[in-house]
Amino acid sequence: MKKFFAIFVCFVMTLTLAACGETPTENIEPADNPETENTAEPAEDVPENPEESPEESPAEGGKTLVVYYSATNNTEAVAGYIADATGADTFELIPTEPYTSADLDWTDRDSRVSREHDDASLRDVELENAVPDNWGDYDTVFVGYPIWWGEASWVLDGFISANDFTGKTVIPFCTSSSSSLGQSGELLEEAAGTGKWLEGQRFRSGAHEDDVKDWVAGLEL
Numbered sequence: 189m190k191k192f193f194a195i196f197v198c199f200v201m202t203l204t205l206a207a208c209g210e211t212p213t214e215n216i217e218p219a220d221n222p223e224t225e226n227t228a229e230p231a232e233d234v235p236e237n238p239e240e241s242p243e244e245s246p247a248e249g250g251k252t253l254v255v256y257y258s259a260t261n262n263t264e265a266v267a268g269y270i271a272d273a274t275g276a277d278t279f280e281l282i283p284t285e286p287y288t289s290a291d292l293d294w295t296d297r298d299s300r301v302s303r304e305h306d307d308a309s310l311r312d313v314e315l316e317n318a319v320p321d322n323w324g325d326y327d328t329v330f331v332g333y334p335i336w337w338g339e340a341s342w343v344l345d346g347f348i349s350a351n352d353f354t355g356k357t358v359i360p361f362c363t364s365s366s367s368s369l370g371q372s373g374e375l376l377e378e379a380a381g382t383g384k385w386l387e388g389q390r391f392r393s394g395a396h397e398d399d400v401k402d403w404v405a406g407l408e409l
C-alpha cells in the first residue's frame with residue numbers, strides 16, 4: 189500500500205512539474221512583452237490617407253519664387269538679393285491703386301494708410317496680380333513685405349488668400365526701420381492655413397546684400 193501511495197505521489201508531482209515547465213512569457217499580453225511587441229504591425233507601415241494629410245504632397249517643380257510687396261523699394265532690394273542667391277524667380281505684388289507718398293504718410297491721421305490702419309474694413313487692397321504664373325511649379329516661396337505699425341503690410345492679404353500653399357516651404361522676410369519680425373510671419377501662416385512656414389527674418393531698411401546672402405546660406409535650402 190505504501191509502495192502504491194509513493195508511486196501515486198510521484199505521478200502527481202510529475203504532472204505538476206510538467207505544467208510549470210511552460211515558458212513564463214507566453215501568458216504576457218503582446219503590448220507588455222518586448223519579445224512579442226515586434227509581431228505587431230509597425231505604425232509607420234500604415235499608409236496615411238493623403239486626403240487627411242495634404243501637407244505630405246510636395247510641389248512638383250522644385251523651383252523657388254520670391255513674392256514681395258514694396259512701397260518704397262527697401263523690400264524689393266532684399267527680394268532681389270534673395271533671388272540672386274537662390275536663382276529664384278521674382279513676383280511683385282502691385283496694388284491696382286498704388287500708394288503715393290501722401291498715401292503712405294503715417295504721421296497724417298487722414299492719409300490712406302492711416303485710415304486703413306484705423307479701419308480694418310478698408311484694408312481690402314485689390315491687386316493687379318494675386319496669383320503667380322505656374323504657381324504649382326514652386327516648392328519654396330519667400331514672402332516679403334514692409335512692416336506697417338508692427339505688422340505685415342496688409343497689401344499681402346490678397347495674395348495670401350488667393351493661393352494654396354500646400355506642399356510648399358514658405359519663408360517670410362520683411363524690412364522695417366526698427367521693428368522686429370514680431371508675429372507677422374505667424375499671422376500670415378495662420379491666414380494662409382496651408383504650407384510649411386519657417387520662422388523668417390527681418391532686415392533693416394537699406395539692408396546690406398551680404399547680410400541677406402548670409403541668411404539665405406544659413407537656411408540650407
Ligand SMILES: Cc1cc2nc3c(=O)[nH]c(=O)nc-3n(C[C@H](O)[C@H](O)[C@H](O)COP(=O)(O)O)c2cc1C
Pocket residue numbers: 257258259260261262263264292293294301333334335336337338339363364365366367368392393394
Ligand atoms: C505706413 C507705414 C508704417 C510703418 N510702420 C513701421 C513700424 O511699425 N515699425 C518700423 O520699424 N517701421 C515702420 N515703417 C517703416 C517701413 O517698415 C520701412 O521703411 C520699410 O523698409 C519699407 O519697406 P518698403 O520700402 O519695401 O516699402 C512704416 C512705414 C510706413 C509707410
